[in-house]
Amino acid sequence: xxxxxxxxxxxxxxxxxxxxxxxxxxxxxxxxxxxxxxxxxxxxxxxxxxxxxxxxxxxxxxxxxxxxxxxxxxxxxxxxxxxxxxxxxxxxxxxxxxxxxxxxxxxxxxxxxxxxxxxxxxxxxxxxxxxxxxxxxxxxxxxxxxxxxxxxxxxxxxxxxxxxxxxxxx
Numbered sequence: 001x002x003x004x005x006x007x008x009x010x011x012x013x014x015x016x017x018x019x020x021x022x023x024x025x026x027x028x029x030x031x032x033x034x035x036x037x038x039x040x041x042x043x044x045x046x047x048x049x050x051x052x053x054x055x056x057x058x059x060x061x062x063x064x065x066x067x068x069x070x071x072x073x074x075x076x077x078x079x080x081x082x083x084x085x086x087x088x089x090x091x092x093x094x095x096x097x098x099x100x101x102x103x104x105x106x107x108x109x110x111x112x113x114x115x116x117x118x119x120x121x122x123x124x125x126x127x128x129x130x131x132x133x134x135x136x137x138x139x140x141x142x143x144x145x146x147x148x149x150x151x152x153x154x155x156x157x158x159x160x161x162x163x164x165x166x167x168x169x170x
Contacts, residue, residue, distance in 0.1 A: 007062045009091050015051040017075045018134040020044075022127060023059060024068040024167050027119055035117060035125030037167035039070065041136060059086055066092075070165065074131050079163055102165040105156055112156040114164070117149055126166040128154050137162065 013019050022039045042057040059067055066087040073080040081102060083094045105114060105128065116126045118141070128137040139152030156162060 005060075007059045007086060007089060008056055009086065009089065010054055010056045012049070013053045013055060013073070017073055018053075019055060019071065019073045020129070020134050021057050021072070022070045024070060025123065027123075035119065035166075038119055038123035038125050039127050039165075039167060040123065041127070042069075062086065070167075072129070072134075072163070072165070074129075074134050074163075079131065081165070101168050102163065105162040105164055106160070107156055108158055110158055112158075113153040114156060115151055115153045116166075117151055122150065124152055126164060128156075129163045129165075131161065131163050 011019060021042045021044075023042055025038045025040060027036055027038060042059060044058070045056050047054045047056075066085040069084045069086055069091065071082040071084055071093075073082075079102075084091045085094060105112075114126075114128060116124060116139075118124050122141070124139065128139075129135070130137060137154045137156075139154045141150060141152050143149075144151050
């Protein structure tokens with residue numbers, strides 16, 4: 001049997017709402033290039049309870065000072081963005097907003113790519129999400145010889161809207 005060291009918490013989504021949660025990680029001070037923050041989607045399990053869905057989220061490496069979270073609830077034609085802090089076994093919703101940049105991507109062109117830089121340990125600062133399925137659009141990694149950096153690019157389908165967010169410097 002596998003053992004797991006970490007923390008977990010649960011939420012209940014009403015019908016027609018899908019919540020996903022990301023952990024915000026500060027980039028190591030030794031890393032001089034790359035984004036100051038990266039995002040990592042939390043693993044989750046889901047259990048149906050009537051029309052509602054109970055989701056349990058797992059944090060693999062709980063920090064002593066707490067883990068910063070971005071909570072995205074996708075409903076019909078809207079996204080509710082909250083930020084929180086996992087401390088001990090509680091999620092505290094922040095009153096002071098985290099500096100999040102978010103936008104929607106949409107293109108009529110056949111092929112459009114959204115590009116971004118990775119940190120040296122291959123963490124990314126940005127997430128592109130299909131709001132209908134709440135699945136992440138997985139980037140293709142490549143090495144840019146001009147800038148000497150690892151970058152990612154996501155292919156955006158024409159006529160489809162995507163939700164994009166990134167943590168900025170406060």
